[in-house]
Amino acid sequence: MSFKQKIEETSQAKKSSIILALDFPYQNPQNRQSLLDRAVEMLDTVSPYVCAVKINHHLVLPLGTFGGVQTLVDSTHEKGLLAIMDSKVNDIGNTNTVIAEYYFDAGFDALIANPFVGWEEGMKPIFEVAKRRQRGVILLAYMSHKGAVEGYGQSVRDPETGAESKQYLSFARKAGRWNADGVVVGATVPDKIKEIRMVLGEEVPIYAPGVGAQGGGVETALKAGARYLIVGREIVQSEDPAVEAESLRQKAELAKIKNEK
């Protein structure tokens, strides 16, 4: 079963389209054990309300891939959830392959990568490793921060056809062609979600980060065509993460029912 199918099933079973971004602020790396304890506790608290967990360098750098992060991935799986590594891989193929092998060894079900590096000797080797190991690749299409307009939002000329197009639409088309398991589009740019959804249909689901702390709205993002919402600070830094996660989950389920009508 592909990652795309696995997360769809998990999401339906758990009645949740929320992905927990297990991101904690920088802290003195001397306190690694307390950071790991905090992450384990957050995962325990929030796991009933989400379908997957996304881990980034906030945890990989202080805790290490093997040991710390692997423990969290194992625990994620034990709770019946999927684990996504938000590595935003953007190196040459040879290096991308090494990165993918190590993260898949640590148990991750999918990796996030940046299609800007191109196919030959870039993304192709990652897709090959993922296919061989039955894991997923999710591509960036438009990020949630202001500066995204400079790169993701720029107009580019297709070297083959000569036609001018927006970078994010070019990325979306590549995601379709390369058979990616999903694309990331910021919840802060619902108009872009809508446009990308027009390109990809239901074939390549949209993952939208940036809800809450960064200003994106649950209903707006889902109405525009996002399939999953990635939420970090809004849950992790709230006073009651379980209540916050359950409230977001419910909001998303209601919005989905509304959209289906």
Next chain:
Amino acid sequence: MSFKQKIEETSQAKKSSIILALDFPYQNPQNRQSLLDRAVEMLDTVSPYVCAVKINHHLVLPLGTFGGVQTLVDSTHEKGLLAIMDSKVNDIGNTNTVIAEYYFDAGFDALIANPFVGWEEGMKPIFEVAKRRQRGVILLAYMSHKGAVEGYGQSVRDPETGAESKQYLSFARKAGRWNADGVVVGATVPDKIKEIRMVLGEEVPIYAPGVGAQGGGVETALKAGARYLIVGREIVQSEDPAVEAESLRQKAELAKIKNEK
């Protein structure tokens, strides 16, 4: 003293423009200790012939930032060399800051980042952390692999001026404007090195990876305007890394003298 000045001085003192990319092929993460031993040995063997060491995920993922990689960074400094983290950072500012803090905590003197993420809430926070901690930021301008043409090589339209330009020249101009400590341009594309050098002059030095294993030539890259050569597999996977590194160092020194004439 800025990172740009530090590496210039180190390079002159050591009479070497070679940066060792301490990259090893993927291996079973169970064998972490043997990988660390191998990296320490390679560093000991090659350090007399290089001015800096570049570390990538090949080591960070299996060894961990703190512990394994930090040991290598400490050893790099003890040998009077500088340590560069090839993280190709390309996340939102909040995450980029966390990444930079951890890598700088581990002792790295500079980070490599991808200017594609843009300035506001993207690169700006990294430059701020680097400035506060007196470290460097080196930006990608054109990479050494085939697929680079899709992204780095594409034509883009400047959202402000409306003028069409090559992506790598747009990145080079940003590197100048943002006061980066260097740009990375593949040794495999000497024509691009030349064009970027025309944009940046001597203000922002060019780091060229891809010599040897990837097909780039030492003399061609330096003649085109590269200041430093990043060499990995060509040294690390050679039968005699010290001989190979010294041979590359000499070749580069001769090419530099030739260029000055």
